[in-house]
Amino acid sequence: MALGGQIELPGGWEAQVVGVFSDYGNPSGQVIIGLDALVRHYPDVSKLRYGLRMEPEQVPAFKRRLVEEFGLPEDNIIDQASLKQQSTAIFEQTFAVTGTLNVLTLAVAGFAMFSSLLTLSSLRLPQLAPVWAMGLRRRDLALVEVVRTLALWLATFIASVPVGLALAWVLLAIINVEAFGWRLPLILFPVDWLRLGVVAFVAAVISVAIPIRRLARTDSGDLLKVFANER
Incomplete structure (x- = not known):
């Protein structure tokens, strides 16, 4: 798919391709779209994943609150900074x-x-x-x-x-x-x-x-x- 081309998505929605990214290890082609466009075209889609940006020193306390107050499993919370540090060490x-x-x-x-x-x-x-x-x-x-x-x-x-x-x-x-x-x-x-x-x-x-x-x-x-x- 070339930049500027049109891609047909489920429901008859045609979107313009503004970027192509390589996802190493992923055999399936996937589409990344904005949150507002996703909600507007697919209002019934469950929103199960969220990304939050905060200071690194605030992450442990916020993670503890999610587990204690909302009962969210600790395995479902991913600290991107720690993950990046581990990946860098492996590399x-x-x-x-x-x-x-x-x-x-x-x-x-x-x-x-x-x-x-x-x-x-x-x-x-x-x-x-x-x-x-x-x-x-x-x-x-x-x-x-x-x-x-x-x-x-x-x-x-x-x-x-x-x-x-x-x-x-x-x-x-x-x-x-x-x-x-x-x-x-x-x-x-x-x-x-x-x-x-x-x-x-x-x-x-x-x-x-x-x-x-x-x-x-x-x-x-x-x-x-x-x-x-x-x-």
């Missing part, structure tokens, strides 16, 4: 768990990247023997490995940001709309991108440092054995 705990999971996910991703780069660098060691035999110094070989690993890190980091943004857009603009009927805003966090890049950079440096250290300690005879194995 804060949820966000704390989400933050912990984000750190854990980032650590696992960093370890996975470290393992992958370490495996690639280890597989490259036998391939460096022919280059070493052609006269290239080990220091130059180490520099080439560092440049290659950092180039791979930079390419991965540059590609991951737009891919992640595209995935987030699909989740928010398509999947979330189809599943729940409402859309969340897409907010960018460049600082988190930099943090992710730093973690990936540290993983890349550590992964290339281990093979370079192994290369520096490898005897010349072990490098020459590569040619024997090829034969």
